[in-house]
Amino acid sequence: MALEVETKDCTALSDAEISEMAELVTxxxxxxxxxxxxxxxxxxVLITHVRDGAKLSAYGFCTLERVGGDPTVLMGAGATRRSARRDSALRAMMTDQLRRAVLAFPDEDVLVACQMADPAAFTAFKPLDRVVPRPGYxxxxxxxxWGRRLAKRFDVQGEYKAREFKVYGDGGPSFVLNHTAPRPEKIDPAMTGLFDGFDTANGDALIAFGWASREDLAKLL
Known part of the structure; x- marks a missing residue:
């Protein structure tokens, strides 16, 4: 069964849908x-839902705006169901948000940014170029x-260290893209190393970003 994706205004998000989202990962x-x-x-501003039949598979808040003058997709809290199709659900959500970006910012490269607490979340950035941070760079x-601008825009709680792109939390949740790998042992150890010393329960997070080129975005239309 094909995954179904819908992005709508957050003002249209019902209490029942919020309860469903809260139950996605426990x-x-x-x-x-x-x-x-x-x-x-x-x-x-926007919320994306990905459904596998009647079942919610992923969700993600986002907004399209200019940060530092550059067109940007900012991704807020998001999560994927712990199922075999989690990567597919994440890709479907990202594709829909990028499609909206090219409609909002035609003929421009677009920055995409979010907070992460697990290296598997970099799966969302596979279509992007110049991803920061990344192993060996x-x-x-x-x-x-850019990291400092994004930390300010995300209104991170705790201490942000610009050289590490890390948020050291203050005990509350960081609103990350919550995605894990079905087989975490398959993740490149160098990528996992970006998260060394993380205390996710304390709200630690990594601010990451990358660029979607105008040429790649045009292919989504």
């Missing part, structure tokens, strides 16, 4: 309850400036 260090998600509804001053 019993983990990173978990957004009804209270957290209700506040996210007020903080973001030494970020430059402009990269770190």
């Amino acid at each position: 019993g983990e260090n990173v978990h957004f309850d009804v209270g957290h998600l209700s506040k996210q509804r007020d903080a973001w 030494e970020p430059n001053g402009e990269d770190r400036a």
Whole structure:
């Protein structure tokens, strides 16, 4: 069965849908309850739902805006169901949000950014170029400036260290893209190393971003 994707205004998000989203992932260090998600509804513009039949497979808040003058897709709290199709659900959600980006920002490269607490979340960035941070790459001053801009825009709680792109939490949740791998042992150890020392229960997170080229975005139309 094909996955169905819908993106709509957060103002159209019902209490029943928020309850369904809160139940998507439970019993983990990173978990957004009804209270957290209700506040996210007020903080973001768009919400994407991915369904496998009647069952919710993924969701993600986002907004399209200019940050530092550049067109940007900002991704807020999001999660995928712990199923065999989780990667497919994440790709479907990303594709829909990128399609909206090319409609909002035609003929421009677009920055895509989110917070992460697990290396598997980099799966969302596979269509992107110039991803920061990444193994084997030494970020430059402009990269770190972007990290600081995004940390401010995400209104991170705790301490943000620009050279590490890491948020050291203050005990509350960081509103990350909550995605895990079916087989985490298959993840490149260098990628896993970006998350060394993380305490996800404390709200630690990695701010990551990459660029979608205008040429690749045009293929989504």
